[in-house]
Amino acid sequence: DTEVTQTPKHLVMGMTNKKSLKCEQHMGHRAMYWYKQKAKKPPELMFVYSYEKLSINESVPSRFSPECPNSSLLNLHLHALQPEDSALYLCASSQGPMAGGTGELFFGEGSRLTVL
């Protein structure tokens, strides 16, 4: 069983819809990540939150809006997406190096997004 929980597992939305992806972890990790993964490709980093503050935004279009309400939760708000945004969205968490982390990422099972 994964210790990072993502909901929903599947999402279909139109280009004018607003939806959100949710991620939760209870391992006490203070770093949380959003990755986008297209078929037959490695995960591609989108955002990193460290201690609830946005540390990295990999030039992601503004139609993707991340939010970290607390140290256990991470959301990704979606608005006016394009069909090419269809992908598997993965959430991950980790212990930071200052807290003794050794680089391991803990992934959720992902949210499969289809944009019509």
Added chain:
Amino acid sequence: AQSVTQLGSHVSVSEGALVLLRCNYSSSVPPYLFWYVQYPNQGLQLLLKYTTGATLVKGINGFEAEFKKSETSFHLTKPSAHMSDAAEYFCAVSRGSGGYQKVTFGTGTKLQVIP
């Protein structure tokens, strides 16, 4: 800067045969190295990791990898392939940066196991 190169995007082995998936890394500092496995429509799961100490690392499901600094390699092996090993495998290198980890993934190797 850090990077990993996985040789072979697709590897086929017979059931019971040796599995060898290749990974070479580039890192300006001593690296943390990882192998992750991804089954269809699932997230990535850690197979094994090298941080410091013993260079032969054992992981889950009978996999192991050897860190060879002189060859900048971290190849993944399993003596006898099982049908359930069919999946995508990613090599990764990590560097700590403040409160988070900066992880670079390889392009992945799809393992096919032939009955």
